[in-house]
Amino acid sequence: MEFFLQNVINALQWGSFYALIALGYSMVYSILMLFNFTHGDIFMTGAYIGFGVATALLILTASLALPGWLLLIVTIIISMILTSFLGIIVERVGYRPLRDAPRASAAITGLMIGIILETGNLAVLGAQRLSFPALIETVTYDLGGVYFTNKKILIVGVSLLMMLMLHAFIRKSRWGMAMRAMSYDYQVVPLMGVSLNIIAPMTFAIGSALAAAAGILYGMAYPVLDPYMGILLGWKSFVAAILGGRGSILGAALAGFMLGFIEIFTAMIFPSTFRDLIAYSIILLILTFRPYGFFGQPYSTQLRL
Amino acid sequence: MSGRSFMITHAKSIYGSVPLIGWLVGMLLAVLTESFFGNTLAYALYLPKVPALFGLTIVLKQPSLFPATVFYVLLIYCLPIFAVAGLTATWANRFAAAMEKLPLWFSAIIHIGVLYLVLHLWTDLSDYRLQISKLTMIAVMLTLSINVINGYMGEFSCSHPGFMALGAYASSTFSLALFHQDRLFGTPLLPEFLGPYMFPMGLLLGGAAASLGAMVVAIPSFRTRGDYLAIISLAFMFIVKSVLENLEVVGGARGMGGQPHWATLPAVFIGMTVCIGVINNFVNSTMGKALNAVRDNEAAAEAMTVNTRRTKMTAFMFGAFWAGVAGGFYAHELRYINPSSFGIQMLAEILAMVYFGGLNSVVGSVVGALSIQMLSEALRPLELFKWIIIPLLLILVMIFRPTGLIAFREFNIRKTFGPKVLKKRI
Amino acid sequence: MALLQVDRMTHYFGGLQAVGSYSLRINPGEIHGLIGPNGAGKTTVFNLITGIHTPTEGGVFLEGRRLIGLRPHQIAALGLGRTFQNMLLWRHMTVLEHVKVAHYAQINYGLLSALLGSHRRYADEAFIEKNSLHLLDIFDVAHYADQLVANLPYGAQRRVEMARAMAIRPKILLLDEPTAGMTTEEMIQMIGIVRKIHEQFKVAILLIEHRLKFVMELCRFVQALVFGKVIAEGTPEEIRSNPKVIEAYLGSEDVS
Numbered sequence: 001m002e003f004f005l006q007n008v009i010n011a012l013q014w015g016s017f018y019a020l021i022a023l024g025y026s027m028v029y030s031i032l033m034l035f036n037f038t039h040g041d042i043f044m045t046g047a048y049i050g051f052g053v054a055t056a057l058l059i060l061t062a063s064l065a066l067p068g069w070l071l072l073i074v075t076i077i078i079s080m081i082l083t084s085f086l087g088i089i090v091e092r093v094g095y096r097p098l099r100d101a102p103r104a105s106a107a108i109t110g111l112m113i114g115i116i117l118e119t120g121n122l123a124v125l126g127a128q129r130l131s132f133p134a135l136i137e138t139v140t141y142d143l144g145g146v147y148f149t150n151k152k153i154l155i156v157g158v159s160l161l162m163m164l165m166l167h168a169f170i171r172k173s174r175w176g177m178a179m180r181a182m183s184y185d186y187q188v189v190p191l192m193g194v195s196l197n198i199i200a201p202m203t204f205a206i207g208s209a210l211a212a213a214a215g216i217l218y219g220m221a222y223p224v225l226d227p228y229m230g231i232l233l234g235w236k237s238f239v240a241a242i243l244g245g246r247g248s249i250l251g252a253a254l255a256g257f258m259l260g261f262i263e264i265f266t267a268m269i270f271p272s273t274f275r276d277l278i279a280y281s282i283i284l285l286i287l288t289f290r291p292y293g294f295f296g297q298p299y300s301t302q303l304r305l
Numbered sequence: 306m307s308g309r310s311f312m313i314t315h316a317k318s319i320y321g322s323v324p325l326i327g328w329l330v331g332m333l334l335a336v337l338t339e340s341f342f343g344n345t346l347a348y349a350l351y352l353p354k355v356p357a358l359f360g361l362t363i364v365l366k367q368p369s370l371f372p373a374t375v376f377y378v379l380l381i382y383c384l385p386i387f388a389v390a391g392l393t394a395t396w397a398n399r400f401a402a403a404m405e406k407l408p409l410w411f412s413a414i415i416h417i418g419v420l421y422l423v424l425h426l427w428t429d430l431s432d433y434r435l436q437i438s439k440l441t442m443i444a445v446m447l448t449l450s451i452n453v454i455n456g457y458m459g460e461f462s463c464s465h466p467g468f469m470a471l472g473a474y475a476s477s478t479f480s481l482a483l484f485h486q487d488r489l490f491g492t493p494l495l496p497e498f499l500g501p502y503m504f505p506m507g508l509l510l511g512g513a514a515a516s517l518g519a520m521v522v523a524i525p526s527f528r529t530r531g532d533y534l535a536i537i538s539l540a541f542m543f544i545v546k547s548v549l550e551n552l553e554v555v556g557g558a559r560g561m562g563g564q565p566h567w568a569t570l571p572a573v574f575i576g577m578t579v580c581i582g583v584i585n586n587f588v589n590s591t592m593g594k595a596l597n598a599v600r601d602n603e604a605a606a607e608a609m610t611v612n613t614r615r616t617k618m619t620a621f622m623f624g625a626f627w628a629g630v631a632g633g634f635y636a637h638e639l640r641y642i643n644p645s646s647f648g649i650q651m652l653a654e655i656l657a658m659v660y661f662g663g664l665n666s667v668v669g670s671v672v673g674a675l676s677i678q679m680l681s682e683a684l685r686p687l688e689l690f691k692w693i694i695i696p697l698l699l700i701l702v703m704i705f706r707p708t709g710l711i712a713f714r715e716f717n718i719r720k721t722f723g724p725k726v727l728k729k730r731i
Numbered sequence: 732m733a734l735l736q737v738d739r740m741t742h743y744f745g746g747l748q749a750v751g752s753y754s755l756r757i758n759p760g761e762i763h764g765l766i767g768p769n770g771a772g773k774t775t776v777f778n779l780i781t782g783i784h785t786p787t788e789g790g791v792f793l794e795g796r797r798l799i800g801l802r803p804h805q806i807a808a809l810g811l812g813r814t815f816q817n818m819l820l821w822r823h824m825t826v827l828e829h830v831k832v833a834h835y836a837q838i839n840y841g842l843l844s845a846l847l848g849s850h851r852r853y854a855d856e857a858f859i860e861k862n863s864l865h866l867l868d869i870f871d872v873a874h875y876a877d878q879l880v881a882n883l884p885y886g887a888q889r890r891v892e893m894a895r896a897m898a899i900r901p902k903i904l905l906l907d908e909p910t911a912g913m914t915t916e917e918m919i920q921m922i923g924i925v926r927k928i929h930e931q932f933k934v935a936i937l938l939i940e941h942r943l944k945f946v947m948e949l950c951r952f953v954q955a956l957v958f959g960k961v962i963a964e965g966t967p968e969e970i971r972s973n974p975k976v977i978e979a980y981l982g983s984e985d986v987s
Binding site: 583586587590591592593594595597598600601602604605606607608609610611612613614619665713 | 781783802803804807808812813815819820821822823824828831832833834835836838840842845846847848852855856859895896898899
């Protein structure tokens, strides 16, 4: 039982990364009907930006001895802002010129920008793995045999908070309303005074900011950064976004957590090398029986080739 | 008329009317020249050795050698090719016209024979050339086979590395278990001298294994298209990789090595030629055009009697078959494979080749595979930056020609081999 | 025996009845019309007959053969051709290729022949090409043969679609709003084309139309469909003067 609960906590933590990243995929999809294949690498870059910001903050404020949580909050906010600019650049360079092109071509540009980000990172920082500075002390709590750390709670808490904020933004704010309208029809809504050239970069920016938050949280849990970390988590989260149903924000978040659970619990029962095998087999099964994901609309899209 | 534009018109009037066979004979002479005088000339020009890839690799590595290399290339390649092509144009055209009256396979054999001879002589001079040529030909097969699915049928399939892995492992198992001593399977079951003759069987087996695997992706494609199918194919790729990693019989994550050296130049060349021929035959038939109809509008295709399920199944299994065969060649060329070589990296490379060259086009696939491979070799000295320049180039191609450089073009073999008559401008 | 017979066909989308107890008999060589306001379920009737949807109840028979349960391409190959309201042309294919692909069910060679290029394949392809050019000639689009359909004027696109539908050698042709988006002159041209098809190929025709003039010119027998149910059927004159039809088209009769 303790073992089980322990894994629930791990799965929640692991699932938060997937969910936060999947949200970015899903949001862009709901507006542009395209997946932003750079997103995994934006997550990676976000983690590195977070690393840079945190290190700089530690050095700059060394004499002030500020509390760790304050530094963490500042790091997260600054990195989210910086990474959102990256999202805007990706939209401007890779996606806007291809808005009317075949969907596959935009997918290729996205993938290629991702490769550039990875390689650029390697070229700038070299191959050595950086370790994320520990901003807050790890405290372990013992609750009747179930161990959890303050970091795990923080990670799950912060991601849930982000999701709630996103939800409120989309439901309540004027911009959120424009985004929702755009997701119904991005060709007609612009005629009503909402420019796609504002909404699309905004979506990319919000998605990237969430990815950056995920990157920093990931860096706190697994302090070793490497340029290819975006590939593993990115593709898995992409799959989660699909599982949730294209363009469904709630679906993406739920599917992200679900994927976390699937992975942690297969690793609990089977040897760890089976993790991918079983996770992807389950995904294949789910998609065979629910071909449009959990919350997706069963409309057929032709590839705009 | 100014002197320069006169030159251009003049050159056009000569070289616009050279048939393929003329260029091939020119190339033959060029490689013959190189094999006799290449070393001498390189020595005379203070080049360390004969430039391996037309000086492409030297440009960035040792820029000081660049002028000498250009001179070498002009003298050894350009001069004989253009001289022969220009001087023999009339005869070559007559010859091509005569061959046009004979069955197509006859002129095909002649052209392909000369092309092989050129390639053979050219690769004879360096092992590096040999390996690059073989890998390029394997890449051509891969690009063509993915074009059947992604271009002609318009599904975004990401499972190609998976198909390739199935083919590579199946054919490696075939040759290692039956004909070759190795650590995984021990003593071979059949005498080793039979091996090279049975290699085609192994490749077919690889292709068949990939085709069977393709059914996993093809059957869901009856119900779903686009993004979901892309995910299913992606999941398939990860599943194949993961299964192979866990399958200790074929070496698990450590991989499989020591395949016999059967992927010789003639073998790969024949494989590629057959692949191009068969795929081109297929996509130009009405049965193959049904793929395009399914891509452009499935409901209309179905209403016009096209069996869309059979068409999809055929496209996936056929595309996968050639990916499997290419995988077999790949395994026997590198003589070592492991599951992690068939992952996202491989996928990105294959996609880059097919989208660079052009969708729905046989020539595009050949051009795409060739240029990405060559570029990849030329940029090798830049190490990391290679993977910044190639993606940048691809992004530019996507922005300006979203379906690739030479997309939606039919490859008419008869016309390609036939005589060239320059269209007179009035 | 009727060429096409539909018996009390009913279809529900979710809980909503899209088509209710629809029946139809068409004999060889007849032209029937199906009229009705937008959303009346006309195209759904076509989709049910051609097998895109399977009716919840009822039967569809072509020359006495039950069509329910067959896949659309099988139904088409039995001799049921159709056009679409929004044409559904294949945007990356040439005009000639459109008509060639519609010969799919008439291909005699197997996959292996297609791959290796046997004699039968070349003979077949030659026949298909000849027949396709002939069809293009009939519909007066032969000069566009090597063009992409997207480059054609609208009327020519419509004719290409008709040629494509005729290439499957239909016994009965279902035309879904063939004059949608056409001017009056173009519509009059289209009347001529439909007549020509009818006479030259001896094919029965069932057409959906919005414009009464088109239906009146061509059809001997017309059904009016409202909310998935046939509210009136008979000769064009009867339909035109039927108060229910007038009401459905013009709203309440109080106006007059």
